[in-house]
Amino acid sequence: MRKWKCTVCGYIHTGNEPPEKCPVCGADKSLFEPVGESAEAAAQAGTETAAKWRCTVCGYIHTGNEPPEKCPVCGADKSLFEPVGESAEAAAQAGTETAAKWRCTVCGYIHTGNEPPEKCPVCGADKSLFEPVGESAEAAAQAGTETAAKWRCTVCGYIHTGDEPPDKCPVCGADKSLFEPMAETAAETESPAGTESVAKWRCTVCGYIHTGDEPPKKCPVCGADKSLFEALSETAAPEKSADAETAPRSSRGRIYDMLIEQMLKHHAHPVSVHIPNGVIPMNVLFILMALLFHMGSLELAAFCNTVFVVLTMPFIVFSGYIEWQKRYGGHLTNIFVIKILCATVVAASAVGIMIWWIIDPNVADATSPNRWLFFLVNLMMLGAAAVAGFIGGRFVFKD
Numbered sequence: 001m002r003k004w005k006c007t008v009c010g011y012i013h014t015g016n017e018p019p020e021k022c023p024v025c026g027a028d029k030s031l032f033e034p035v036g037e038s039a040e041a042a043a044q045a046g047t048e049t050a051a052k053w054r055c056t057v058c059g060y061i062h063t064g065n066e067p068p069e070k071c072p073v074c075g076a077d078k079s080l081f082e083p084v085g086e087s088a089e090a091a092a093q094a095g096t097e098t099a100a101k102w103r104c105t106v107c108g109y110i111h112t113g114n115e116p117p118e119k120c121p122v123c124g125a126d127k128s129l130f131e132p133v134g135e136s137a138e139a140a141a142q143a144g145t146e147t148a149a150k151w152r153c154t155v156c157g158y159i160h161t162g163d164e165p166p167d168k169c170p171v172c173g174a175d176k177s178l179f180e181p182m183a184e185t186a187a188e189t190e191s192p193a194g195t196e197s198v199a200k201w202r203c204t205v206c207g208y209i210h211t212g213d214e215p216p217k218k219c220p221v222c223g224a225d226k227s228l229f230e231a232l233s234e235t236a237a238p239e240k241s242a243d244a245e246t247a248p249r250s251s252r253g254r255i256y257d258m259l260i261e262q263m264l265k266h267h268a269h270p271v272s273v274h275i276p277n278g279v280i281p282m283n284v285l286f287i288l289m290a291l292l293f294h295m296g297s298l299e300l301a302a303f304c305n306t307v308f309v310v311l312t313m314p315f316i317v318f319s320g321y322i323e324w325q326k327r328y329g330g331h332l333t334n335i336f337v338i339k340i341l342c343a344t345v346v347a348a349s350a351v352g353i354m355i356w357w358i359i360d361p362n363v364a365d366a367t368s369p370n371r372w373l374f375f376l377v378n379l380m381m382l383g384a385a386a387v388a389g390f391i392g393g394r395f396v397f398k399d
Contacts, residue, residue: 004032007061008073028072033063053081056110057122077121082112102130105159106171126170131161151179154209177220180211201229205331206395221394223334264326269319270392276309276316276346280385283309284378291366291375299364306354313347335391342388349381 004018005011009025018032053067054060058074067081102116103109107123116130151165152158158171165179180200201215202208206222215229263269286302289295320343324330356363356374363374 003035005035007031007033030062030068031060031072033061052084054084056080056082079111079117080109080121082110101133103133105129105131128160128166129158129170131159150182152182154178154180175220177210177216178208180209200232202232204228204230205328205333219333222328222336224331225333228331228333260322260326263319263322269316269323272312272316272319273389273392275312276350277385277389279305279309280346280378280382284375284382287364287375287378290364291371294366296365302364303354303357306350306357309350310354313350317343317347335394339388339391342384342391345384346381346388349377349384353377353381 001014002016004013004015006013006022006025006027008027008031009022011022011024012035013019013022013032018029020029021027022031051063051065053062053064055062055071055074055076057076057080058071060071060073061084062068062071062081067078069078070076071080100112100114102111102113104111104120104123104125106125106129107120109120109122110133111117111120111130116127118127119125120129149161149163151160151162153160153169153171153174158169159182160166160169160179165176167176168174169178198211199213201210201212203210203219203222203224205224205228206219208219208221209232210216210219210229215226217226218224219228283302283305286298286305290298290302320339324336328336353374356377360368360370362368363370365371368374
């Protein structure tokens, strides 16, 4: 009797043919392969050895002259299979030219064909996000065509190939202005006369890099003024202020400096703001449900949440101030003015709501004459927290 092994769970079946379905994991008949002497017997039966194909998504091995329409394990498309071992060698010796290979720069999927697919079958990335791999890249370089310029997205690192950067980064959505030419491209684009390369300017507030003869009138990320940009030079050494050597700090000063350093290192402000940003929406929902359905228990829960927000706000405001002073130089640009105003509204609203609730414990009751005004103040606090969070996200994603 022959033996067959389920390639999914390892179950061994004894019989002339594999079962229709694996009794252990339910895998299809096609997922069984001969084992040991059975495999040797199959090889000596005089029949030609069928080709083997590997699913590049889950690793499933298919035996047959062609890959299946879909992988029976993960459902990957036929195009995601590649020949394995002797099958690959046979394909190479068939006299046909080896098709080009293209790599998806988003997920790493390798596509074989003369051109990249319209969309990546794994992550859905656009055709423009594929790049030639290995021999395909060498063939493209030797085709006699000029090498296109390369542009790097300063937000996510995506590399774009073309005469100009795209209007928007296809990975993170960053604007065209946030792309910068890569080293080789910048060297190639210099004029033959040996003119100087285009200058680069760094925003001293958020770190955005601008390429051009002059800095922009306003930073496209944080709105900082033109005067807050500084020229970047590879040969320029960092300037040291005259009073760089400060007087020795006291033990308390050193402890304070160490705490501030740790707060900045571990992003204390971005982490701590998630506390009110998570509690306030739930608080507004509790108050609304209490007003509509006369639920006193939700009133109490909302009050406790408000007290919790009030207790966390001092640290959030302090860590935000430290972040603004140390990381962004304390520059009072428009974006920081809005963020400070939003933080003030959230803190003042939370304190005001708590005091109002203490003075009038029934203010959130369905029978209170001031219930909707009270709800409106909570809604205003939620809106301010949302705007502050949105602005903070701009510093992270720089779009």
